[in-house]
Amino acid sequence: MSTQIYDRNDIIAMLRYQFEMGIDEALLDFPDALASPVKLSELLAPTNMTLDLPAKTPAGPIIGPMGKKATKLPPSRNGRVAVAPAVAACPSFSNATDLSKITSLADLRACLAALDDCPLKHTASNLCFADGNPGARVVIIGEVPGRDEDRMGVPFVGFAGQLLDKMLACIGLDRTSTYLINMLPWRPPGNRTPTDEEFAMLTPWLFRHVQLAKPEFILLLGGAAAKLVFGSQDGILKLRGKWREIDFGDGVMRPTLASLHPAYLLRSPAQKQLAFEDLLMLASRLNLAAVDNKSG
Ligand code: URA
Numbered sequence: 001m002s003t004q005i006y007d008r009n010d011i012i013a014m015l016r017y018q019f020e021m022g023i024d025e026a027l028l029d030f031p032d033a034l035a036s037p038v039k040l041s042e043l044l045a046p047t048n049m050t051l052d053l054p055a056k057t058p059a060g061p062i063i064g065p066m067g068k069k070a071t072k073l074p075p076s077r078n079g080r081v082a083v084a085p086a087v088a089a090c091p092s093f094s095n096a097t098d099l100s101k102i103t104s105l106a107d108l109r110a111c112l113a114a115l116d117d118c119p120l121k122h123t124a125s126n127l128c129f130a131d132g133n134p135g136a137r138v139v140i141i142g143e144v145p146g147r148d149e150d151r152m153g154v155p156f157v158g159f160a161g162q163l164l165d166k167m168l169a170c171i172g173l174d175r176t177s178t179y180l181i182n183m184l185p186w187r188p189p190g191n192r193t194p195t196d197e198e199f200a201m202l203t204p205w206l207f208r209h210v211q212l213a214k215p216e217f218i219l220l221l222g223g224a225a226a227k228l229v230f231g232s233q234d235g236i237l238k239l240r241g242k243w244r245e246i247d248f249g250d251g252v253m254r255p256t257l258a259s260l261h262p263a264y265l266l267r268s269p270a271q272k273q274l275a276f277e278d279l280l281m282l283a284s285r286l287n288l289a290a291v292d293n294k295s296g
Helices: 008-020 040-044 085-089 105-113 119-123 147-152 159-170 196-213 223-230 262-267 269-295
Strands: 050-052 080-082 138-142 178-182 217-221 244-247 253-259
Touching: 105 196, 119 196, 138 196, 138 223, 159 262, 159 269, 178 196, 217 223, 217 269, 223 244, 223 253, 253 269, 262 269
Parallel strands: 138 178, 138 217, 217 253
Antiparallel strands: 050 080, 244 253
């Protein structure tokens, strides 16, 4: 076996390359020689995206970011939606997939897991689809999976998630009474800020996720989620603490509240009081709605 000797600069350059590709931790003591390498050129090449979908579901509107309807694709053949190359080359090409044909959370998960055209899928370790109870009255939308979430494939399992659990417990909620998802289901490489193209590609999937979970209330955690869903440039301190009625693309107005992200609260514990005020607003809406349902 030949041994290649590299100098210090080569090694630093190789480490930097790996870091930029999202490899920012060592999981094994030795490299896995059997793992097939992912070629950057293949990841970035425009492709004809196809998605396996049930053939019988009637075609419906295409969901765009902020619930706007976009243009329709030609009808699917044999249950496969073919995306024209011109559409595939567009940065937001996944918006062209008719997500209304996905009619269950299990199918949504399977279709997302097959979304090979999303570069984030290839740099993340795992799809972070959801945690908690899909039938819960409250959906909590976080930002992006962190390192622990990426490793486990479960949202909010790291320190921020542990704080979130404690915060929810204060108002009698836990993961059996909430459903937790993120704006993006994959961790961006090296924890970098997601690009506009990545948001454009994945926001329709987030909106479809909400439509299929059918929650009564939505809690947005952090400025990025609040800005995205409210379509606002204001900061989280301005956006938090007010109920807004939001249409996630299915014509249903869902009461939606933004609050501070637990990761921010770990860095700025003095702000926990504001987050607690928001949680009490959620608790009182939940209790009021429960009373209404009983008397109605
Ligand atoms: N922060 C988030 O927004 N989501 C997670 O899943 C973890 C940390």
